[in-house]
Amino acid sequence: MDERGRRFEQLVVPHLGAAFNFARWLTHNDHDAQDIVQDAALRALRFLDGLRGEEARPWLLGIVRNTTWSWLRTNRPSELVARDDDDEEPQIPAPSSDEPETSAIRRAEARLLNEAISALPPPLREVIVLRELEDLAYRQIAHIAGIPIGTVMSRLARARRLLSQSVKVIEAAADRQGAR
């Protein structure tokens, strides 16, 4: 292994987990996410000289993001139809009527929240994952997604509003169950 390989192992390899999680949230599929991370890692190796002052994690996530979107454009173009912020709202999954008793409600809540995030269109889903799971700043998210900071803010607000609504639906269902 040469110097570049060593640099790759030090800088990039620690963030492969974040790369996978991000690609997995965008593709909904372990296998596709693995393929994407492998391609993105090779690109990262090629562009490694370009990584200077920047932090490695957001830098890698930017490469993963571009790799994922090219993949989505080829394989799932229907998901990427451009929407304006005032377009129709995505379908929020409703809780099924026969959820188990209170002890399992928290688990059911977590599952429904994850389904609600999965149901967000990719442009909203990626800002939520980058902000809430990767804890990145607006500036970094804007850089990764290639959008202005103002768009990061409006997408984040919209995504959280939708998730908040779906949580309320879930809680109402849980309350009904508790009262039963």
Place this chain on the structure above:
Amino acid sequence: MTREDELRLHAYLDGELGATEAVEFERRMAEDSELRSGLAELRAIGERIRTQARYHEAPSQLWAQVTSRVRRETPGRRGRLVWWTSLVAAGALAAVVAWVAPPLLHQSGQWEPRVKEVLDDHLRAQLASHWIDVASSDRHTVKPWLSARLGFSPSVPDLSDQGFELIGARLDVLDAKPVAVLVYQRRQHMISVFVWPGEPVVAPGTAESRGYHVVRWVAGDLSYWAVSDLNENELRDFARLLLSHP
């Protein structure tokens, strides 16, 4: 609520307002119950997402796949022989990863011995209330203390701004080798971070047992294992913070 105020609420919660702007906004919130209830609602959903959204664990073979492909691309200056050696090494690494990584995960029901060791060590420290050999919230005290006693020097970042208080450090022995244990605290939860040098790149992973979580990762030449009864997402946040403070 105006659109601007809605966006400002998010930016305030995300720590993205400048200091003066934040103070100004807090003053307005004190007088505006609609803003306050908006903030409470946002806080609730944010908390929910951070604790309940799934962090998808990468399959353990991913590390081996990536490192072996990278080694093929970067054969080094010594030519074919090294190329073959590294390929064999990558194969061996893949075998090690395949053998070591799956039992780390709790689905398999089995524990890699190391998981049990670090967990036991954490529990012993808890039972004896002996968390630290050197007490200090000052990383400039802890780091030299550790490097004077060990052949390596882990980074000891100050993460108190992020809610992880540095308590100190202790020394321990794992597998007949001395290891550094950094001790941090979040609310009432203690976190032991075991650090030692010289292990190959293995897949990060998490494990869970009896309400304790273990998160491991590799950075530079050092292996890190964090153990705590903190919830998994927060422990992972902690791991990420350590990783980004080299």
